[in-house]
Amino acid sequence: MSVKQTIELPQGNLDSGNMLVNIGPQHPATHGVLRLLCELDGETIVQIDPDIGYLHSSFEKLGEFRTWNQIVPLTDRMDYLAPLMYNCVYVMAVEKLMDLKVTERCKVVRVLCMEMERIFSHLLWLGTTAIDVGAFTPFLYAFQERERIYKLHEAFTGARITTSATRIGGMMADLPEGWTDQLRNFVETFPETLDEIDSLLTRNGIHLGRTQGIGTISGSDAVNAGFTGPNLRASGIDYDLRKDRPYYDYETYTFEVPIGKNGDCYDRYLVRMEEMRQSLKILDQALRRLPGGPINVDDPRVSLPSKTDCMNDMESMIHHFKIVTEGVRVPPGDCYFAIEGSKGELGMYVVSDGGEKPVRWRVRPPSFVNLSVLPQLAEGHQVSDLIMINASLDIVLGEIDR
Amino acid sequence: MGIKDRQNEQLPVAGNSDLTFLTTKVDFVVNWARRNSLWPMPFGTACCAIEMMASAASNFDLARFGMERMSFSPRQADVLICAGRVPYKLAPVLRRTWDQMMQPKWCISMGACASSGGVFDTYSMVQGIDTIVPVDVYVPGCPPRPEGLIYGLMMIQEKIKSESMADHERLRREDPEGAGRPVADSSEVKALTGVFGNSTQQDKFSSLAQTARPGRFKDVLK
Amino acid sequence: MTEGKVSMIEAMVDVFGSAITGSEIQCGDQQVVHVEPSNNLEILTWLKDTEGYDYDLLLDVTAVDYGSIPGVEVVYQLWSITNKQLLRIKCALPEDSLKIRSVADLWGSANWLEREVYDLFGVQFEGHPDLRRILMPKNYSEGHPLRKDFPLRGRFSREKQTELALKQDYEDYYSPEQLEGFGQRSDD
Incomplete structure (x- = not known):
């Protein structure tokens, strides 16, 4: 049976005005609760207004009501993709303000933690970004490897994500027995998976088509926009805090800083892939040089006296009581301390008035600043590219909204 | 096999001795179908969302429970998993997502922040999503392990098992002014x-x- | 290293005179300069453009409310990529005029950072292209949360907060006329 149909074409001019499309805040491709208001001319983006704050949990206000050590559990809920890194940078800032030198073992353990977290965070970015361009397999591979780091977290701290592993003056505990062997095993076997993911994506025609020449930003624009971390290095600017403002003896480790050329999504991908390999190199060296000795500093301002002393000695008991009930006291002053985070320059600005609680605890959020460039990057591109550009910036909403 | 063959196929007719029967209660078969193909609507906001992704990935594999299809559209979802903190700015979004879901629907509040506000007893945070939407199962933890989420989903399955079609109206009744x-x-x-x-x-x-x-x-x- | 810093302070005092109200070194190696809020834009432009200093990366704009001292202090963190130098500029604002000139024209990164300071502290940035709330809802009516006189749990009761939150109508945002910055609809 055939039916002849005549289609009535509308008379006059079609409405060719710009459209307003709302993406998010609950959308699988926005990597969190980000809302993007896009004004579109057909498929082309005219302008974007990112609307953030849908995860504003008032960390900074809450920090003013917590003692110095009580802030540590807040830090890992801020960036749940690299929790140990946030634990470390917060206590490092406070230690710098207190002029407290941690032990050699603690330094190396923190380097291990931070480099492990860089891989941990980049793997999630890799998996979710691959999904955004239509590749599901890398997500499964990446999560399998992440699961191994989850196990390392769990063996060390007891928790999978919310680690809260650091304390002012050291760590919550020394590394458990056999932990370094597990980590070494990971360092040795992980490159295999990385190569596999590499072979799936790096020369993949679809991936190249979706990323090359998309969301390009020049070096000087990137500096002006406040880009840091892999995003800035993809634009060809050599700025890595591990080299430029070294902390924890990073100048003594041998590693290279990957630099991109074009500043597009593909270069950002390449830089992150190479960073994972370099992190493995650092992990390998750190595992080799891990010294023995105590992990916590022996400083009366932060460390508790031993149990025997408390039982036999009045002064030690008072000391114990005061540290436990009042918390650590930090001398007045302010301190900005930053490390090379997985997403960019991750800084902590702490202000103390000498009390047991901070006057102000400010996080310099790398993804907040990186996201603010999105309107500039996506202008003129298609809607489908917007998803890729947004993914390539590697944002985490917990830290953007704080 | 082509369309022709299918057309010539004998249609099942009642009374045909080749057919086998299974007698059961309507409640049972409906609940059996419902509970074994729950489509979750992942309302993931923070840390718990990462654990939810981990439960969907290969090690924990939600697909074993008929839930591998994460339904990102609320219209086709059966169970809302609210994973993570919910600030007041997000509250109307959550409510709207819930309103868009079709009956029958269930809700899991995953993690301490969604269930009670968690450590965030502050100016911007909803103190438990049960002030916004009705919740069936609370999964404790900060964040809960994937096993915890899977256990929560199995509790939803148990709950569905005991539901009755006759009681549908009462179970689904919701006070529209009750939120908040x-x-x-x-x-x-x-x-x-x-x-x-x-x-x-x-x-x-x-x-x-x-x-x-x-x-x-x-x-x-x- | 220290020599260079001292001479930079001297050069700043030479150029700006009394607009530089003080300088100190925090934590051993962090240079802090206190400046008059009325001169912030000139001083930051000078620091960014002068040969030999080149503070080209604005890392952070934030504010501190000390509580014991009335007013809010705006803090800029600067970094020079070529010279590898960190610098912190502080402008203390008196409590009766929380106003300062915006540096969003100098650095693109200042745009959102200043909006955040406005949102959480209520500091007015004059000349900012798009100064509106960024983290809190646009119609948030309880004040500026990071001030010291703002209670941790907000000013309203939880019931009222939930009620106000659920009243927000997201359909509003779909009509272009109601959006700031989205008003131009081409009608050809």
């Missing part, structure tokens, strides 16, 4: 919590409400 209104009245809360109050009714009796530092100028209310 505390269920317990002040006297009840006071009797249970004494002088401390709880996080939703603190301003009545608790001195915890006075958390501002005194001796400063008033900032202007707009």
Whole structure:
């Protein structure tokens, strides 16, 4: 049976005005609760207004009501993709303000933690970004490897994500027995998976088509926009805090800083892939040089006296009581301390008035600043590219909204 | 096999001796179908969302429970998994997502922040999503392990198992004005919590409400 | 290293005179300069453009409310990529005029950072292209949360907060006329 149909074409001019499309805040491709208001001319983006704050949990206000050590559990809920890194940078800032030198073992353990977290965070970015361009397999591979780091977290701290592993003056505990062997095993076997993911994506025609020449930003624009971390290095600017403002003896480790050329999504991908390999190199060296000795500093301002002393000695008991009930006291002053985070320059600005609680605890959020460039990057591109550009910036909403 | 063959196929006719029968209760078969193909709507906001992704990935594999299809559209979802903190700015979004879901629907509150506000007893946070949407299962933990989420989903399955079609109206009834209104009245809360109050009714009796530092100028209310 | 810093302070005092109200070193190696809020834009432009200093990366704009001292202090963190130098500029604002000139024209990164300071502290940035709330809802009516006189749990009761939150109508945002910055609809 055939039916002849005549289609009535509308008379006059079609409405060719710009459209307003709302993406998010609950959308699988926005990597969190980000809302993007896009004004579109057909498929082309005219302008974007990112609307953030849908995860504003008032960390900074809450920090003013917590003692110095009580802030540590807040830090890992801020960036749940690299929790140990946030634990470390917060206590490092406070230690710098207190002029407290941690032990050699603690330094190396923190380097291990931070480099492990860089891989941990980049793997999630890799998996979710691959999904955004239509590749599901890398997500499964990446999560399998992440699961191994989850196990390392769990063996060390007891928790999978919310680690809260650091304390002012050291760590919550020394590394458990056999932990370094597990980590070494990971360092040795992980490159295999990385190569596999590499072979799936790096020369993949679809991936190249979706990323090359998309969301390009020049070096000087990137500096002006406040880009840091892999995003800035993809634009060809050599700025890595591990080299430029070294902390924890990073100048003594041998590693290279990957630099991109074009500043597009593909270069950002390449830089992150190479960073994972370099992190493995650092992990390998750190595992080799891990010294023995105590992990916590022996400083009366932060460390508790031993149990025997408390039982036999009045002064030690008072000391114990005061540290436990009042918390650590930090001398007045302010301190900005930053490390090379997985997403960019991750800084902590702490202000103390000498009390047991901070006057102000400010996080310099790398993804907040990186996201603010999105309107500039996506202008003129298609809607489908917007998803890729947004993914390539590697944002985490917990830290953007704080 | 082509379309032709299919057309010539004998249609099942009642009374045909080749057919096998299974007699059961309608409730059972409906609930069996419902509980074994729950499509979750992942409302993931923070840390718990990462654990939810981990449960969907290969090691924990939600697909074993007929839930591998994460339904990102609320229209096709059966169970809302609210994973993570919900600030007041997100509250209407959550409510709207819930309203868009078709009946029958269930809700899991995953993690301490979604269930009670968690550590974030602050100006911007909803103190438990049960003030916004009705919740069937609370999964404790900060964040819960994937096993915890899977156990929560299995509890939903148990719950569905015991539902009855005859009771449909009562089970699905929802007070449209109820959202945001505390269920317990002040006297009840006071009797249970004494002088401390709880996080939703603190301003009545608790001195915890006075958390501002005194001796400063008033900032202007707009 | 220290020599260079001292001479930079001297050069700043030479150029701006009394607009530089003080300088200190925090934590051993962090240079802090206190400046008059009325001169912030000139001083930051000078620091960014002068040969030999080149503070080209604005890392952070934030504010501190000390509570014991009335007013809010705006803090800029600067970094020079070529010279590898960190610098912190502080401008203390008196409590009766929380106003400062915006540096969003100098650095693109200042745009959102200043909006955040406005949102959480209520500091007015004059000349900012798009100064509106960024983290809190646009119609948030309880004040500026990071001020010291703002209670941790907000000013309203939880019931009222939930009620106000659920009243927000997201359908509003779909009509272009109601959006700031989205008003131009081409009608050809």
